[in-house]
Amino acid sequence: MIDPTAMTAAEINRGVETGEYDPVEIVDAYLDRITAVDPSLESFVIVTADEARAEAVVHREAVRSGVPGGPLRGVPFAIKDLYDAAGHPTRSGSLASSEVPATEDAPTVSALRDAGAILIGKTTTHEYAYGVTTPPTKNPWQLDRVPGGSSGGSGAAVAARLAPIAMGTDTGGSIRIPAALCGVTGIKATYGRVSKRGVTVLSWTLDHAGPLTTTVADAARTLGVLAGHDSSDPYSAAVAVPDFGAMLDRGVDGLRLGISDTYFCDRLEPGVAAAFENAVRELERAGAIIVPVAFTGVELCPDIVDVVASVEAASFHRSRATERPDLFGPDVVDALRAGNLHSGVAYVDAQRARSVVTAGMNAMFGTVDVLLSPTIAGTAPLLDSTRTVLGDNEIGVLNSLNALTVPANVTGMPALTVPAGFDDAGLPVGLQIMTPPFQEALAFAVGQAFQSRTDFATAVPDTAYTLTGELL
Amino acid sequence: MIDPTAMTAAEINRGVETGEYDPVEIVDAYLDRITAVDPSLESFVIVTADEARAEAVVHREAVRSGVPGGPLRGVPFAIKDLYDAAGHPTRSGSLASSEVPATEDAPTVSALRDAGAILIGKTTTHEYAYGVTTPPTKNPWQLDRVPGGSSGGSGAAVAARLAPIAMGTDTGGSIRIPAALCGVTGIKATYGRVSKRGVTVLSWTLDHAGPLTTTVADAARTLGVLAGHDSSDPYSAAVAVPDFGAMLDRGVDGLRLGISDTYFCDRLEPGVAAAFENAVRELERAGAIIVPVAFTGVELCPDIVDVVASVEAASFHRSRATERPDLFGPDVVDALRAGNLHSGVAYVDAQRARSVVTAGMNAMFGTVDVLLSPTIAGTAPLLDSTRTVLGDNEIGVLNSLNALTVPANVTGMPALTVPAGFDDAGLPVGLQIMTPPFQEALAFAVGQAFQSRTDFATAVPDTAYTLTGELL
Numbered sequence: 001m002i003d004p005t006a007m008t009a010a011e012i013n014r015g016v017e018t019g020e021y022d023p024v025e026i027v028d029a030y031l032d033r034i035t036a037v038d039p040s041l042e043s044f045v046i047v048t049a050d051e052a053r054a055e056a057v058v059h060r061e062a063v064r065s066g067v068p069g070g071p072l073r074g075v076p077f078a079i080k081d082l083y084d085a086a087g088h089p090t091r092s093g094s095l096a097s098s099e100v101p102a103t104e105d106a107p108t109v110s111a112l113r114d115a116g117a118i119l120i121g122k123t124t125t126h127e128y129a130y131g132v133t134t135p136p137t138k139n140p141w142q143l144d145r146v147p148g149g150s151s152g153g154s155g156a157a158v159a160a161r162l163a164p165i166a167m168g169t170d171t172g173g174s175i176r177i178p179a180a181l182c183g184v185t186g187i188k189a190t191y192g193r194v195s196k197r198g199v200t201v202l203s204w205t206l207d208h209a210g211p212l213t214t215t216v217a218d219a220a221r222t223l224g225v226l227a228g229h230d231s232s233d234p235y236s237a238a239v240a241v242p243d244f245g246a247m248l249d250r251g252v253d254g255l256r257l258g259i260s261d262t263y264f265c266d267r268l269e270p271g272v273a274a275a276f277e278n279a280v281r282e283l284e285r286a287g288a289i290i291v292p293v294a295f296t297g298v299e300l301c302p303d304i305v306d307v308v309a310s311v312e313a314a315s316f317h318r319s320r321a322t323e324r325p326d327l328f329g330p331d332v333v334d335a336l337r338a339g340n341l342h343s344g345v346a347y348v349d350a351q352r353a354r355s356v357v358t359a360g361m362n363a364m365f366g367t368v369d370v371l372l373s374p375t376i377a378g379t380a381p382l383l384d385s386t387r388t389v390l391g392d393n394e395i396g397v398l399n400s401l402n403a404l405t406v407p408a409n410v411t412g413m414p415a416l417t418v419p420a421g422f423d424d425a426g427l428p429v430g431l432q433i434m435t436p437p438f439q440e441a442l443a444f445a446v447g448q449a450f451q452s453r454t455d456f457a458t459a460v461p462d463t464a465y466t467l468t469g470e471l472l
Numbered sequence: 473m474i475d476p477t478a479m480t481a482a483e484i485n486r487g488v489e490t491g492e493y494d495p496v497e498i499v500d501a502y503l504d505r506i507t508a509v510d511p512s513l514e515s516f517v518i519v520t521a522d523e524a525r526a527e528a529v530v531h532r533e534a535v536r537s538g539v540p541g542g543p544l545r546g547v548p549f550a551i552k553d554l555y556d557a558a559g560h561p562t563r564s565g566s567l568a569s570s571e572v573p574a575t576e577d578a579p580t581v582s583a584l585r586d587a588g589a590i591l592i593g594k595t596t597t598h599e600y601a602y603g604v605t606t607p608p609t610k611n612p613w614q615l616d617r618v619p620g621g622s623s624g625g626s627g628a629a630v631a632a633r634l635a636p637i638a639m640g641t642d643t644g645g646s647i648r649i650p651a652a653l654c655g656v657t658g659i660k661a662t663y664g665r666v667s668k669r670g671v672t673v674l675s676w677t678l679d680h681a682g683p684l685t686t687t688v689a690d691a692a693r694t695l696g697v698l699a700g701h702d703s704s705d706p707y708s709a710a711v712a713v714p715d716f717g718a719m720l721d722r723g724v725d726g727l728r729l730g731i732s733d734t735y736f737c738d739r740l741e742p743g744v745a746a747a748f749e750n751a752v753r754e755l756e757r758a759g760a761i762i763v764p765v766a767f768t769g770v771e772l773c774p775d776i777v778d779v780v781a782s783v784e785a786a787s788f789h790r791s792r793a794t795e796r797p798d799l800f801g802p803d804v805v806d807a808l809r810a811g812n813l814h815s816g817v818a819y820v821d822a823q824r825a826r827s828v829v830t831a832g833m834n835a836m837f838g839t840v841d842v843l844l845s846p847t848i849a850g851t852a853p854l855l856d857s858t859r860t861v862l863g864d865n866e867i868g869v870l871n872s873l874n875a876l877t878v879p880a881n882v883t884g885m886p887a888l889t890v891p892a893g894f895d896d897a898g899l900p901v902g903l904q905i906m907t908p909p910f911q912e913a914l915a916f917a918v919g920q921a922f923q924s925r926t927d928f929a930t931a932v933p934d935t936a937y938t939l940t941g942e943l944l
Contacts, residue, residue, distance in 0.1 A: 234827060311820055312820055314817050315817045315821055342816035342817075343816055344783035345783055345790065349787055355706060
């Protein structure tokens with residue numbers, strides 16, 4: 001058996017189903033790599049080694065007995081510590097959380113288990129998913145850089161091949177930002193596509209759950225397991241789930257891919273601009289038609305997310321924040337305070353402005369099939385940076401990181417990020433692929449066409465971190 | 473031809489289709505009655521006599537030529553002055569409204585016209601639908617009493633037989649309150665069942681559009697014309713529309729009708745309590761099974777509606793209210809001011825509390841088919857009353873009138889009101905019939921069973937108002 005940590009979920013599952021690979025050996029390979037590498041990355045908050053091995057044994061026996069398995073049988077996965085897993089507390093990256101273990105799995109976690117995937121641990125999150133840096137986790141490409149967030153642990157873990165699949169959540173970009181900064185694939189599906197029950201709330205009307213993976217094919221396979229109506233989640237959409245893999249190899253021939261000079265492309269770091277330009281040319285060579293697009297309202301998105309998320313978070317956390325504000329980090333305390341200061345009218349205005357943005361995006365999607373952009377205007381900032389320079393402006397790290405991801409939260413439209421190369425410093429760049437609602441399969445087709453013509457998704461950071469011992 | 477103003481919509485339509493009645497004579501009969509009676513009631517803000525006669529001529533010719541017609545061909549209807557009708561300003565009962573004529577009909581108005589109904593005028597509304605008294609309109613049963621509101625003009629007009637159908641809107645009870653206080657039938661269908669485009673907003677997440685009629689059969693027929701998905705209304709539900717008349721004569725045999733001693737029945741005026749008790753016994757004699765029910769959360773409804781409606785109204789009216797507050801009535805100015813004072817967190821809390829109420833109602837509907845209650849705890853207050861006594865408490869008129877109607881707005885569930893008799897003063901009492909979402913046909917079946925066994929729906933107020941000349 002080749003090194004399982006170098007495989008995709010699809011490759012692991014194929015080997016397990018043929019009997020070539022032993023699920024126990026697969027799990028052990030990942031656990032060993034976590035032991036070796038994660039002391040430097042700090043991407044896991046708990047490793048469920050014993051449970052994972054026990055589950056792997058059950059799957060091994062099932063394969064041997066000829067019991068039919070699901071599409072992820074034998075594939076290890078991790079979950080952001082915002083997801084409930086039975087028997088473990090959901091700490092959500094905060095001292096303010098209860099230490100009482102969850103009594104049942106989130107439906108997404110059970111769905112993955114039912115598909116045969118094996119939970120190997122829980123990953124770090126920025127406190128209550130409210131931030132984009134995820135301390136203490138480091139970026140596996142350069143340990144003095146942030147992994148992004150709030151699903152920074154899942155981004156770092158997948159990038160360092162500590163898990164082939166890790167679940168994240170995305171309120172303003174929290175799946176796509178760490179995926180892009182760490183050089184992996186991440187999908188925020190349409191709002192309501194994936195159940196959020198059993199996942200700690202940041203902002204009910206903006207939150208999404210979804211996976212980070214190494215390849216688009218794995219993302220499509222995993223979303224197929226996760227997607228579907230959950231009557232116990234009031235935000236779940238009762239919309240039929242297609243076969244996300246059906247169009248995977250359709251290519252981009254004749255597809256109209258929109259590019260917006262304004263908002264999405266006007267403040268890029270040079271390395272991001274170059275990588276994005278190369279990606280667009282690659283898709284054009286593959287047969288896509290590149291179409292300049294313009295639309296209205298998208299510039300409202302950052303302010304909309306600021307107001308909506310802070311007010312909803314302040315509502316959700318009120319009792320905790322009132323009783324023990326000392327248990328929260330200063331950035332989250334500030335954000336909750338801001339949320340308490342917004343008026344009801346400001347909140348309603350922000351919610352209503354979403355329809356303006358959505359109308360603008362819908363009109364744009366009348367002329368193209370897909371919207372392409374960089375996922376983030378820059379690459380991973382330094383761990384201790386709080387400001388960054390973009391064009392002529394110095395702005396907060398958070399603002400620089402989520403500007404291009406928030407439109408998909410405001411509109412609820414699907415957005416996939418795939419690795420699109422590196423800047424001169426060797427830091428990953430992400431390519432964002434947006435589609436109209438419930439057309440994730442189209443985003444996967446474009447992402448797969450790109451990955452089939454490039455090798456960015458197979459690049460793995462050098463994890464011989466003992467050489468940089470001062471960071472251990 | 474017998475007097476058309478004594479007929480139901482179904483009777484008018486039947487006579488028009490057979491050629492027995494001339495649509496022009498029908499329209500003229502209603503216009504004549506408006507001329508005679510409405511100076512006392514002040515229920516119309518504009519009578520579209522010439523347009524109505526012209527349309528009636530077209531329908532007359534179509535019938536004579538054998539052109540197939542819709543289910544309301546030849547039936548006059550009125551609309552609350554919150555609905556757009558092409559060529560007329562939508563004043564919404566306020567001096568703050570634009571005088572510019574609407575360029576197109578609201579989809580509900582076009583649907584009624586497409587079904588062959590003939591617009592004869594626009595009725596009064598409490599200013600911007602934000603109130604339950606609807607000055608200057610009087611209650612046709614006693615001219616010193618309020619007609620209810622905010623669709624007070626439609627309630628008074630249908631009760632006085634000035635129109636067989638009149639459209640209303642319902643944010644906290646504004647269809648059902650005037651229907652009950654004026655002794656007619658009114659249906660607030662499930663949230664999203666009827667398009668609200670082209671209807672002035674009070675509160676996006678609580679507003680409903682729907683008709684007032686003299687009978688349940690007419691309400692079912694009219695809702696059949698109005699219901700359906702409107703892709704141009706973001707709040708419209710993409711849910712199939714059944715034949716609302718299919719179950720109309722099913723009766724109530726074996727149906728489980730829930731009665732709640734708490735909240736819905738614990739603060740009734742004696743005349744309402746007696747009429748309600750009689751209605752319940754009547755339905756029991758018709759074969760229904762009466763089941764005591766209890767549920768949680770419903771007591772939150774008045775506060776939820778206060779917060780949600782005032783914040784959303786303050787958002788909607790901001791520019792008007794900022795620039796020309798002097799153009800608003802003092803009650804609406806106060807309400808908008810209150811809306812501006814609520815925090816975003818209070819608004820989110822109120823919206824989230826709706827799911828608590830809905831869960832309680834859903835659990836209750838697990839044990840019964842229908843919830844019965846009085847529509848209002850009392851009968852029509854005096855025009856100049858601002859406080860009323862209920863039990864041991866003196867409370868505001870508004871609070872006394874919408875307490876039992878708001879749960880259907882908070883939950884979005886259907887609620888039908890039918891006339892259920894009179895109190896000792898001769899003022900009408902309403903019976904409210906609530907069902908789970910999208911089960912309006914069941915509410916109609918219960919209402920029809922009641923109307924087929926009672927004659928309250930055929931009672932018409934004495935409109936010889938010249939005898940009370942001081943009110944003219």
